[in-house]
Amino acid sequence: METNFIFAGFGGQGILLAGTILANAFMIEGKNVTWYPCYGAEMRGGTVNCEIVVSDSEVSSVHKQDTDYAIVLNQQSFDRFVQRVKAGGTIVANSTLVEETRPRNDIKYVFVPMTKLANDLGTSKVTNVVSLGALASVCPIVKKEFLAKGVEKVLGAKKKDLIPLNMKALEASSEGAVV
Amino acid sequence: MTDNNEKVLIKGNYAIAQAAVNAGCQCYFGYPITPQTEIGEYLSGKMQELGRAYVCAESELGAINMVMGAAATGVKAMTSSSSCAISLMQEALSYASSDELPVVVVNVMRTGPGLGYIYPAQGDYNQAVYGGGNGDYNLIVLAPSTVQECVDLTYRAFYLAQKYRNPVMLLADGLLGQMMEPASFGEYPYPEVDVSSWALTGAKDREARKIYSVATDEKKQIQHICDLHRKFEIIAENETTYEEYETDDADIVLVAFGSMTRNIKAAMKVLRNKGIKAGCFRPVTLNPFPHKQIHNLAKQGKDFVVVEMNMGQMFKDVKYAVEGLSKVSLVNRACGEWLSVEEIVSSVENVLKGGRQLTASL
Numbered sequence: 001m002e003t004n005f006i007f008a009g010f011g012g013q014g015i016l017l018a019g020t021i022l023a024n025a026f027m028i029e030g031k032n033v034t035w036y037p038c039y040g041a042e043m044r045g046g047t048v049n050c051e052i053v054v055s056d057s058e059v060s061s062v063h064k065q066d067t068d069y070a071i072v073l074n075q076q077s078f079d080r081f082v083q084r085v086k087a088g089g090t091i092v093a094n095s096t097l098v099e100e101t102r103p104r105n106d107i108k109y110v111f112v113p114m115t116k117l118a119n120d121l122g123t124s125k126v127t128n129v130v131s132l133g134a135l136a137s138v139c140p141i142v143k144k145e146f147l148a149k150g151v152e153k154v155l156g157a158k159k160k161d162l163i164p165l166n167m168k169a170l171e172a173s174s175e176g177a178v179v
Numbered sequence: 180m181t182d183n184n185e186k187v188l189i190k191g192n193y194a195i196a197q198a199a200v201n202a203g204c205q206c207y208f209g210y211p212i213t214p215q216t217e218i219g220e221y222l223s224g225k226m227q228e229l230g231r232a233y234v235c236a237e238s239e240l241g242a243i244n245m246v247m248g249a250a251a252t253g254v255k256a257m258t259s260s261s262s263c264a265i266s267l268m269q270e271a272l273s274y275a276s277s278d279e280l281p282v283v284v285v286n287v288m289r290t291g292p293g294l295g296y297i298y299p300a301q302g303d304y305n306q307a308v309y310g311g312g313n314g315d316y317n318l319i320v321l322a323p324s325t326v327q328e329c330v331d332l333t334y335r336a337f338y339l340a341q342k343y344r345n346p347v348m349l350l351a352d353g354l355l356g357q358m359m360e361p362a363s364f365g366e367y368p369y370p371e372v373d374v375s376s377w378a379l380t381g382a383k384d385r386e387a388r389k390i391y392s393v394a395t396d397e398k399k400q401i402q403h404i405c406d407l408h409r410k411f412e413i414i415a416e417n418e419t420t421y422e423e424y425e426t427d428d429a430d431i432v433l434v435a436f437g438s439m440t441r442n443i444k445a446a447m448k449v450l451r452n453k454g455i456k457a458g459c460f461r462p463v464t465l466n467p468f469p470h471k472q473i474h475n476l477a478k479q480g481k482d483f484v485v486v487e488m489n490m491g492q493m494f495k496d497v498k499y500a501v502e503g504l505s506k507v508s509l510v511n512r513a514c515g516e517w518l519s520v521e522e523i524v525s526s527v528e529n530v531l532k533g534g535r536q537l538t539a540s541l
């Protein structure tokens with residue numbers, strides 16, 4: 001059984017890092033996982049995305065045409081990836097920057113004001129980790145305990161002081177914020 | 180970064196770089212190019228830390244010649260680059276083959292011909308396997324399919340280069356270089372090869388040695404070329420490696436190399452669920468190529484579908500191995516988006532319906 005996730009947003013929103021944390025969380029849980037970044041001539045301020053595939057057996061194709069979950073942090077990414085969610089799949093959107101529209105009726109929509117929740121914690125820099133918390137609240141195979149371990153692993157010893165803030169960010173969307 | 184058995188989530192490029200460090204690579208010379216720049220980036224810091232040599236060369240031509248110089252002294256040396264810049268190294272690879280220098284070259288393939296764009300591709304198969312330099316020579320070519328194999332085959336590349344005094348190319352692709360996957364490094368698993376009988380280490384207290392690629396006597400030149408080829412026969416005998424999945428009862432065998440292997444394995448499962456007896460075959464060494472094994476499968480009446488990201492390069496090797504005993508079809512795309520599992524499945528179904536050879540275009 002394979003499940004895939006696309007994270008997308010502006011360059012600078014921590015998209016690749018969010019994907020890296022999720023991939024580490026799956027690895028720590030003992031699953032097979034791959035992470036593949038969008039690949040092209042990218043620039044600062046442009047859009048960025050990465051794809052994570054998790055599987056109980058070997059991961060097959062690391063870059064798929066459609067996705068089970070899309071986690072989108074800006075409007076352009078919503079417009080682009082809402083079309084690539086599988087029927088029955090879920091899009092998790094940052095409603096601070098994304099208009100709450102529902103262009104298809106065969107997928108689930110989860111709107112969370114991620115940038116606002118991050119700002120409430122003191123910095124918009126943790127928007128990406130807020131998005132991971134939001135994902136965990138709607139996706140049963142993404143578990144917060146492993147995300148927390150993933151955060152610790154990725155931030156490591158060098159950025160240890162940032163771990164408590166990121167743990168709060170992971171919980172931020174649990175407090176009734178998921179729409 | 181770690182060098183023990185703990186699994187780390189790591190990019191293919193970084194995995195190759197750290198594996199080279201673990202393998203005892205003393206010298207890295209290179210010039211940046213997407214999609215393999217992380218290899219040089221990583222080693223620029225690591226080699227300095229370890230007191231080993233790192234030079235960002237003035238050009239690819241400079242880099243490969245520096246590798247030849249270092250390898251001639253018997254130390255493990257490597258360069259890495261991508262497609263259009265690997266082309267710039269072909270003359271040196273011909274010389275290194277004739278000089279029998281244990282150089283290791285990593286090619287993280289992008290699109291060609293010419294400059295090409297940075298899309299991943301598998302279009303350098305012919306250049307790697309048949310050679311882009313002059314003369315009769317053979318590189319040992321290893322093709323990893325996962326990040327773990329980026330580690331394992333980098334280890335093997337250093338070992339085989341010294342064991343046989345033959346240049347080795349690790350043929351990866353942009354997808355593998357850029358993706359992350361859990362991998363563990365363990366220890367370098369091969370014994371150290373004694374190079375003292377040939378390495379140029381200074382002639383104090385011994386007779387002087389020379390390594391060169393020309394024999395001005397016709398007989399000696401013929402002998403040298405024949406010796407190189409005899410050596411490669413031994414390499415083919417001992418080092419040809421491949422993987423087979425569910426070929427025993429298969430009617431149709433999907434063949435791929437490198438990271439496309441992942442997709443054919445998944446396609447095989449889908450086909451089997453649909454009642455089609457599919458198997459997979461994957462050469463790990465592209466040169467020496469597992470001709471014999473493919474031929475034996477053909478003798479059992481199995482048909483083949485070669486799936487690759489080029490216009491049908493390995494396809495010809497499979498056909499050559501099959502020798503007309505069964506049907507060989509091609510499913511391919513020139514570059515960019517890897518053929519999806521769904522595309523492979525529907526293409527194979529088409530082939531089975533008697534459809535003609537397929538080329539997936541845009």
